[in-house]
Amino acid sequence: MAEHWGAAVVSVGDVLRAEIAAGTELGREAAREMEHGRLVPDRVAIASVESWLDAHREAFVFDGFPRTVGQAEALDEVLVRRRSPLTAVLWLELPVALIEERVSRRVVCQSCGRSFQVGLHVASREDACPVCGGVLTVRSDDNSAMLTNRMEQYRAHTQPVMDFYEAKGMLRKIEASGTPDEVFTQIEAATGINSAQETVGR
Ligand code: AMP
Numbered sequence: 001m002a003e004h005w006g007a008a009v010v011s012v013g014d015v016l017r018a019e020i021a022a023g024t025e026l027g028r029e030a031a032r033e034m035e036h037g038r039l040v041p042d043r044v045a046i047a048s049v050e051s052w053l054d055a056h057r058e059a060f061v062f063d064g065f066p067r068t069v070g071q072a073e074a075l076d077e078v079l080v081r082r083r084s085p086l087t088a089v090l091w092l093e094l095p096v097a098l099i100e101e102r103v104s105r106r107v108v109c110q111s112c113g114r115s116f117q118v119g120l121h122v123a124s125r126e127d128a129c130p131v132c133g134g135v136l137t138v139r140s141d142d143n144s145a146m147l148t149n150r151m152e153q154y155r156a157h158t159q160p161v162m163d164f165y166e167a168k169g170m171l172r173k174i175e176a177s178g179t180p181d182e183v184f185t186q187i188e189a190a191t192g193i194n195s196a197q198e199t200v201g202r
Pocket residue numbers: 012013014016033034037038039040041042045063064065066067068071141150
């Protein structure tokens with residue numbers, strides 16, 4: 001999506017993993033929750049998004065944010081202050097069995113941070129990153145016990161965020177069980193954004 005639209009991706013999970021790797025206070029606080037598959041406190045998630053926005057001026061796609069109604073409300077205030085309203089909120093719907101399957105096949109490049117599926121983008125976990133040649137690894141929370149915790153957190157805290165955006169008329173539901181191209185075609189249709197000239201969330 002970001003490549004097609006000339007936008008930057010803000011993955012709060014990636015920002016937090018970078019804070020952990022850098023050994024910052026924010027990272028230490030985040031690690032206490034992330035290693036159990038729990039959401040980090042809203043304050044920590046919002047701080048990481050604000051610091052990212054301070055450093056960037058381009059259009060953006062938030063990935064994995066907001067994950068609580070508190071974060072959604074705080075995001076509204078931040079974006080009103082910055083005069084950069086959201087264009088759309090995408091809800092990618094996927095049966096739990098398929099989520100489990102995709103998580104079990106996910107590998108992440110240690111160098112460029114991109115995610116890939118074993119069997120789709122690479123033949124095995126031992127392959128090199130197809131984009132930059134870096135070493136592929138499995139995320140420490142991509143196992144079935146942690147996934148159960150993350151799904152519980154999702155039902156308790158993130159599902160209500162859908163009602164929040166649905167009430168605002170901004171939610172676009174995307175059926176995400178197809179191939180990446182099929183899912184992207186739906187996203188283009190749902191957002192009405194289909195060229196690099198147009199931007200999302202600027
Ligand atoms: P992700 O990379 O999006 O799967 O997120 C991995 C982990 O980072 C989650 O299980 C949470 O512990 C933490 N995390 C990521 N985004 C958020 C958020 N918006 N709010 C709270 N915790 C988050």
